[in-house]
Amino acid sequence: MEWETFGRRQVYGSPWVEVWLDDVEVPGLGRIDHHVVRYPRASTTSVVTNERGEYLLLHRHRFITGRWGWEVPAGWAEPGEDPAVAIAREVEEETGWRAGYIELLTEYDAMAGISDAHFRCFHITGCTQVGAPEDVAESTRIEWLSEAEVVKLLTGGEINDGPSHAALSYYLGPHRLSRKP
Structure with missing residues (x-):
């Protein structure tokens, strides 16, 4: 089962870390806002x-x-x-x-x-x-x-x-x- 992503919006961002809310559909659960922490650098x-x-x-x-x-x-x-x-x-x-x-x-x-x-x-x-x-x-x-x-x-x-x-x-x-x- 693969989640489908409909969009995302950034809640916070810096050169070190970003916090996003992704609008996703989770099979069997429906659409939710899912928190995602992203790191701009490897x-x-x-x-x-x-x-x-x-x-x-x-x-x-x-x-x-x-x-x-x-x-x-x-x-x-x-x-x-x-x-x-x-x-x-x-x-x-x-x-x-x-x-x-x-x-x-x-x-x-x-x-x-x-x-x-x-x-x-x-x-x-x-x-x-x-x-x-x-x-x-x-x-x-x-x-x-x-x-x-x-x-x-x-x-x-x-x-x-x-x-x-x-x-x-x-x-x-x-x-x-x-x-x-």
């Missing part, structure tokens, strides 16, 4: 690993949730910017490490029932430290952590934002399993 995340099997994570506070947690480097692609180029830029700005090799891991729609939030997750290796992070508001700490530490943080709820949780879980699970002989 979102990128990364799992950054080194030759020792460590993961580069940022520790930060998120004022919206009021929580501290560990996150992967992430950010927005500028209009027309290739997402792989965007994540390389974000990793360097947030951590001071320049990306070497960049590989697309997976893509997903985070909240497909209400939003067009589409994430691309990359695996980055071969990084070179080029200096201090440019964006000092991104984190209080930047650390290379062992896989055991990352798994403990994931299972202990200390990696609590969705994109980081999805990126690391995908890398540790399906990505690895798909590469085994």
